[in-house]
Structures are given as C-alpha cells and as structure tokens.
Amino acid sequence: MRIHTTLGEHLRTMRETAGLTLREVATNVSIDPSLLAKIERNQRQPTKKLIKNIALFFKIEERELLSEFLSDQIAYKILDEEADLNILKVAEEKVSYLKTLRNG
Amino acid sequence: MRIHTTLGEHLRTMRETAGLTLREVATNVSIDPSLLAKIERNQRQPTKKLIKNIALFFKIEERELLSEFLSDQIAYKILDEEADLNILKVAEEKVSYLKTLRNG
C-alpha cells in the first residue's frame, strides 16, 4: 500500500489501482475529466458533493476523504501564508477555548 | 505562554483600552462602524488590507494580527467541520512533506 500524502494523490492512486482512466471516473462522478485531473494534482479542491460521489464510486468511507480534504486545506493555507507551524498549536488552543465558550 | 482568544476580542480590547468608539476607529480605517462591530464579534473576517490599517492605527505589529487572523481561520474551520483535533497533526506533517517536495 502506497503512502498518499494529499487527497489528490490518494484519488489518483485509487484510480490507477483500479485501472481506470480519468474519463471513466469523471463520467461516473459527473464532472469533466479535466477537472478531475486538476483535483488529482491538487490544483483544484473538490466540493463536498463530489467527495461524496467519489467515495460512493470507490466504495470507501466518505469521512476518510473528508479528513484528508480538511488537513489538505489547512496545510496549504499554512504554506500559502508562509506561516510558522506553531500557528497550529495556537489554533488548537483556540478550538478548546471556543468550545468552552459555546458550551459554557 | 500568552493567552490567545480571538482576533476580534483583541481588537475590541484594544479599542476599549484606548477609550474609542466603533465610529472613531472605523472612520480611521475607512470602513463602516457596523462592519467593525461584526469583526470584533467574529461575525466577519477582516481583509488583509484592513488588518494593515488597523495595525497602523493602533501602532502595533501587523504580523501579530495576521498570525491571530490565521489561527482564527483554522480554529473556526475545525469547529465548523466538527473535526477531530488530530487533523492538525496531520496537517503539520503535510506541511513538512509539501515543503520538501517544493524544495526538491
């Protein structure tokens, strides 16, 4: 089993493992092959609806892809902003803080 | 370690400490007072241009506010998606991985 580090790479691995073309998968999830190609190379983000369709098509857990999707988004944001990694620690503290605000 | 709340709360604290009204600050940073009120209560996100203006107005470091801004965005995303906190660990690993990819 190959290690995939982004959602796009994971999707490409699954497709190639299944021996399918972009066109075949794209048709089944109702998008243009060009868009799927971009998603596999992380040039576009899939919508949640598309993630659901892909999970159904490959018969895997939707939440697995959603988790990859979310961590991708956060990672790319850190990279885009050239931010320090301790931003993530701060964010973690804020989540706890905001949760207590919401509940208490 | 210092206490992190949210960017909005920070802005409100600074404004009140300075004894200024929403209108006074809003006028100086060229936005509607209503918008500033929403930003202080985290109902709206400031643009980077606005963050710059605010930093100039209060004579503080722009990057301090930008860091708060970024960690806020990540925290709110985690909360919105009701995601597990270990997503942040995964994101951290992805950042490292993508950095090595980028550099070769």
Place this chain on the structure above:
DNA sequence: TCCAAATGGACAAATAATGTCCACAAAACT
C-alpha cells in the same frame, strides 16, 4: 503513425465573502 489519455489555459458559471445602509435597542447625558 494513430489513437486514447492526460494536461493547460482561457473563460463562464456559481458560490462565498466583504461592505454598506438603515432601522432599532440600549445607554449615557442634559
């Protein structure tokens, strides 16, 4: 070579966000 597959870019469409206006509510002041 020929054909299918994959990629890139420009543009259209859709979505999501910011920002404003105005009305209202709550204080504060005279």
Place this chain on the structure above:
DNA sequence: AGTTTTGTGGACATTATTTGTCCATTTGGA
C-alpha cells in the same frame, strides 16, 4: 422625559474567489 450617542441586526449590493467547462495541445503506448 427627551435627546443624542453607541452598538447591534438584517437585508441587500458589491466584490472576490472558486468551481467547472470547453477546447487546444501534449504525452505515451500499441
């Protein structure tokens, strides 16, 4: 009380961002 000032809420306009498509081009294999 009346008046003015401050902060809030919602509807809407505006702007920005993102997704998605189309088509041309390139790549790779039989």
